[in-house]
Amino acid sequence: MTTTTEQAPDGTFTISKRFTFDAAHQLTSLGPDHMCARLHGHGYRVEAVLSCAEDELVPPGFVVDFKDLEPLARYIKDTLDHRNLNEVLGFEPTSELLARHLAHWFLTHFTPAVADRLIQIRVSETEKTWATYTLNRRTA
Numbered sequence: 001m002t003t004t005t006e007q008a009p010d011g012t013f014t015i016s017k018r019f020t021f022d023a024a025h026q027l028t029s030l031g032p033d034h035m036c037a038r039l040h041g042h043g044y045r046v047e048a049v050l051s052c053a054e055d056e057l058v059p060p061g062f063v064v065d066f067k068d069l070e071p072l073a074r075y076i077k078d079t080l081d082h083r084n085l086n087e088v089l090g091f092e093p094t095s096e097l098l099a100r101h102l103a104h105w106f107l108t109h110f111t112p113a114v115a116d117r118l119i120q121i122r123v124s125e126t127e128k129t130w131a132t133y134t135l136n137r138r139t140a
């Protein structure tokens with residue numbers, strides 16, 4: 001039987017979109033004995049995660065149109081892709097701090113209709129690792 005809106009369980013919709021870039025970095029504060037203190041590169045993956053309640057969906061049933069996230073792709077390509085992150089970011093470029101940086105950029109460059117739905121930015125340097133920055137959203 002088809003589930004109608006009235007029969008649907010109470011829940012929250014979440015979407016995510018993945019972006020990729022290649023960059024070099026070194027974590028100089030780790031000290032010379034740590035391999036990540038040496039200049040090296042990663043094929044980075046970034047995921048933006050957005051969420052809203054059912055009554056906040058926009059037609060035809062989107063949290064946000066995936067296409068509307070294109071400015072984040074452009075920022076990543078223009079600013080981070082094929083760069084040395086130590087040269088373009090003003091902080092030690094760990095996955096965690098990069099995730100927070102991208103969340104801040106997202107909140108300050110998207111319209112509220114999109115920015116208000118961001119809940120997480122996730123950054124991966126390798127197949128096995130992810131760092132997540134989760135926004136502390138206050139509910140009224």
Ligand SMILES: Nc1nc2c(c(=O)[nH]1)N=C([C@H](O)[C@H](O)COP(=O)(O)OP(=O)(O)OP(=O)(O)O)CN2
Pocket residue numbers: 027036040093094095096125126129131
């Ligand atoms: N919490 C964090 N730990 C580490 C970060 C980070 O951003 N956040 N970054 C690094 C280095 O950049 C390193 O290149 C990646 O670390 P690691 O996963 O240990 O590297 P490997 O792929 O070589 O790991 P193996 O388990 O040996 O395959 C370090 N730590």
